[in-house]
Amino acid sequence: MDRVGFVRGRAVALVVCGILASAALASAQATLLYEAESLPRTSSGASTAVQVDSAASGGQWVLLNGNSVGDHMDLKLSGVPAGAYKVSLRFKANFNRGMVNLLVDGTQLGPGLNQESPPFFTDWFAGRVNFPTDGDHVIRVAVLGRSSTATSYQLSADAFIFEPSAPPAPTVVVEAENASPVGSGASASTAAVSGASGGVLQFLNGDGIGDSLTLTTPVLDAGPYLVKFRYRTNTTRAKHRFTLAGMDLATIDQYAPSPGFVEVTLPYLVMDIPAALTLQLTVTGKNGASSGHIISADSFTFVGQ
Numbered sequence: 001m002d003r004v005g006f007v008r009g010r011a012v013a014l015v016v017c018g019i020l021a022s023a024a025l026a027s028a029q030a031t032l033l034y035e036a037e038s039l040p041r042t043s044s045g046a047s048t049a050v051q052v053d054s055a056a057s058g059g060q061w062v063l064l065n066g067n068s069v070g071d072h073m074d075l076k077l078s079g080v081p082a083g084a085y086k087v088s089l090r091f092k093a094n095f096n097r098g099m100v101n102l103l104v105d106g107t108q109l110g111p112g113l114n115q116e117s118p119p120f121f122t123d124w125f126a127g128r129v130n131f132p133t134d135g136d137h138v139i140r141v142a143v144l145g146r147s148s149t150a151t152s153y154q155l156s157a158d159a160f161i162f163e164p165s166a167p168p169a170p171t172v173v174v175e176a177e178n179a180s181p182v183g184s185g186a187s188a189s190t191a192a193v194s195g196a197s198g199g200v201l202q203f204l205n206g207d208g209i210g211d212s213l214t215l216t217t218p219v220l221d222a223g224p225y226l227v228k229f230r231y232r233t234n235t236t237r238a239k240h241r242f243t244l245a246g247m248d249l250a251t252i253d254q255y256a257p258s259p260g261f262v263e264v265t266l267p268y269l270v271m272d273i274p275a276a277l278t279l280q281l282t283v284t285g286k287n288g289a290s291s292g293h294i295i296s297a298d299s300f301t302f303v304g305q
Ligand SMILES: [Ca+2]
Pocket: 035, 036, 037, 056, 057, 058, 059, 060, 061, 062, 157, 158, 159
C-alpha cells in the first residue's frame, strides 16, 4: 500500500484522496518524564531551591535563583534508553523570570524561551536529541538573559519530558528545472532569471485550461515534511492546481501586476517509506487581469520536521 499522506496540523491526521495519512512515526517506546526536583543537581553562579506547589508536576519544582546571564544548574539523568527524542521543559512562568535555554550534554537545543509571564505552568518544546546508546546525560538549565520588564533572572524547571520521535529527515531543495519537467498540452521551457533559486526558472507555456507540468523529485527519506513551493508572479500567469503524490493541495494564482518571487507553504507531507514524488501543476484558469496561462516553477523545498 502506498503510505503517503498529508496532515494539516501536527496532532491531527487527515485522510486526503483516500490515502492514509499517518503521523505515528514514533516508536512504541514510552514518553519519559523526569521530575526536576528528583534529579541530582549542581549549580553555578546562583543557588537553587525546591519549591512546593500543588500545581506542579509531582507537587514540586526547582528554582534557579539566577541574577545574571550564564547562571545555570546541571541536572543528571541516569540510564536514559537510546533513541531520538523531542525534549520539552515543564516550568512555571512568572513576572520575575528570565530567558531560559536548555543544553543536553553541552549542546544547545533551541533558541531559548522567555519565562516571564503572569504565573502558569506550561510545557515548552526545546528541541531534539538523539542518543545512540543507553546512558547518562546532563541537562543544563541556563540563563540566556531577561526582558526589560522582568524583575530578575530566575528560572523554573518542573519536569523534563522526553517524547520518542523519529529524527527529522534532512531538508531537501528540489529545483523545478532539475525535476524532469514534462509539459502536457503545452511546451515546457527554462530561462535564466535573476533571483531564481539555482538561477533558473521553469515554465509551462500554457495556453488554456488543462495544460499541465509534471515534475518528479528525487527519492526523499521517510518522515514528516513541510512543503514549500517557490514561483515567480507576472502579468501572463495562470491559476493552477498544485498536486503532490496525486493529492490536490492548493490552487495558486500566479498573476501579479509586476513580477516577483513568492514562496507558499503547503500542508504537511507525511511519508512512511522513502519515495520519489510526482508534482503536477495544472492550469485551471486565469486572473481576469492576466494576459496568459503560463505557469512558473522555481523550487520545491521539503523541510524535515
Ligand atoms: Ca516537578
